[in-house]
Amino acid sequence: RKEVEQDPGPFNVPEGATVAFNCTYSNSASQSFFWYRQDCRKEPKLLMSVYSSGNEDGRFTAQLNRASQYISLLIRDSKLSDSATYLCVVNPGYALNFGKGTSLLVTP
Amino acid sequence: GAVVSQHPSWVICKSGTSVKIECRSLDFQATTMFWYRQFPKQSLMLMATSNEGSKATYEQGVEKDKFLINHASLTLSTLTVTSAHPEDSSFYICSARPGLAETQYFGPGTRLLVL
Numbered sequence: 001r002k003e004v005e006q007d008p009g010p011f012n013v014p015e016g017a018t019v020a021f022n023c024t025y026s027n028s029a030s031q032s033f034f035w036y037r038q039d040c041r042k043e044p045k046l047l048m049s050v051y052s053s054g055n056e057d058g059r060f061t062a063q064l065n066r067a068s069q070y071i072s073l074l075i076r077d078s079k080l081s082d083s084a085t086y087l088c089v090v091n092p093g094y095a096l097n098f099g100k101g102t103s104l105l106v107t108p
Numbered sequence: 109g110a111v112v113s114q115h116p117s118w119v120i121c122k123s124g125t126s127v128k129i130e131c132r133s134l135d136f137q138a139t140t141m142f143w144y145r146q147f148p149k150q151s152l153m154l155m156a157t158s159n160e161g162s163k164a165t166y167e168q169g170v171e172k173d174k175f176l177i178n179h180a181s182l183t184l185s186t187l188t189v190t191s192a193h194p195e196d197s198s199f200y201i202c203s204a205r206p207g208l209a210e211t212q213y214f215g216p217g218t219r220l221l222v223l
Contacts, residue, residue, distance in 0.1 A: 004151075032210060043201050043214040044152065087151070095142065096203075096212060100151040 003027060004099035006088050012105045017078050021102045023071040023088030033064055035073045036087040038101060044087055047073075078106045111135055112204050114215035121192060122223055128188045129218045131202030137182035138204035142212060143175075146199040158185050192222040 006023045013019050025033075033050040048055065050062040050071055061074040071088055085101035111134040119127055131141055140159050144152040156172075158164040158179035166172045176188040185204075189196055199219055203212040 008149075041199075041217075041219075043217045045214070046211065091210065095154050095157060096152075097154075098144075098152040100149075 002099075003092075003097045004088055004090050006099035006102050008100055008102060010103040010105055012107060013078055014107055015078055015080060017106075018074065018076045019078060019104065020075075021073045021086055021088075021104075023073075023099055025069050025071070025088075025090045025097070027090065027092040027097075028066075028069060030069075030090045030092045032091040033071050034089040034091075034096075035060075035062055035071075036089050036098075038085045038087055040085075044089075044098075047086070075104075078104075080106050080108065082106050110206070110211075110213045112138075112202065112213045112215040114202055114218050116218060117216060118219040118221075120221045120223065123193050124191055125222075126188055126190045127192050127220060128186055129200055129202075129220075131185045131187070131204065131215050133183045133204040133206070133213070136204070136206040136213075138185075139182065139207055140205045141179055141185040142203045142205070143177060143185075143187050144201045144203070146201060146217075152201060155187075189220065192220070194222045196220065197222045 035047040036044040037047045038044040050064045054063045059076045063072045083106045087101045088099040090097045113132045115130045143155045146152045155170045156164045156166045164177035179185040201217040202215045
């Protein structure tokens with residue numbers, strides 16, 4: 001079983017739509033969680049950390065359910081510039097484990 | 109702040125050549141640096157973790173004699189792919205972590221193509 005699993009997509013949504021990505025992780029001892037964004041042929045960039053209480057950063061909302069070992073990312077009012085691959089990242093305590101990413105394409 | 113550079117950004121070489129990739133933290137000291145590899149449509153895979161002044165810790169399945177890592181200073185780590193072969197062609201990305209902070213800052217990556 002992979003340590004971090006994501007639906008690869010692609011998710012094709014129109015501008016202004018709301019889209020949600022999910023991720024599950026296998027290591028119950030994982031301590032911290034992140035969403036990264038990776039544009040084509042570029043390095044990953046931190047989008048936001050994910051906290052148990054849930055957190056919001058503008059149009060982005062992240063949720064963590066430790067009991068279910070499940071992480072989500074909600075993007076509201078999608079912009080064309082949101083098109084990218086979104087990586088779910090879990091830190092089991094020593095390094096970052098990356099999911100394969102979910103591809104998002106926002107269309108006009 | 110928190111800028112990490114990598115050099116070169118891309119390299120094409122013949123099979124059997126050794127290739128050195130540099131990773132530098134430009135505005136902070138990186139106690140720990142990480143080297144990842146990403147094949148097309150795959151996730152980033154951690155290859156090794158290097159701490160300044162000590163030997164790198166390699167992930168299972170990564171040959172330490174093939175992928176030589178040197179973390180000689182708090183701002184520089186190098187990855188040398190020795191005797192590169194076409195199957196080593198990939199996107200190599202480093203990241204650096206300042207002190208005990210959890211956040212890692214990624215370099216822009218190096219695309220390696222071995223012919």
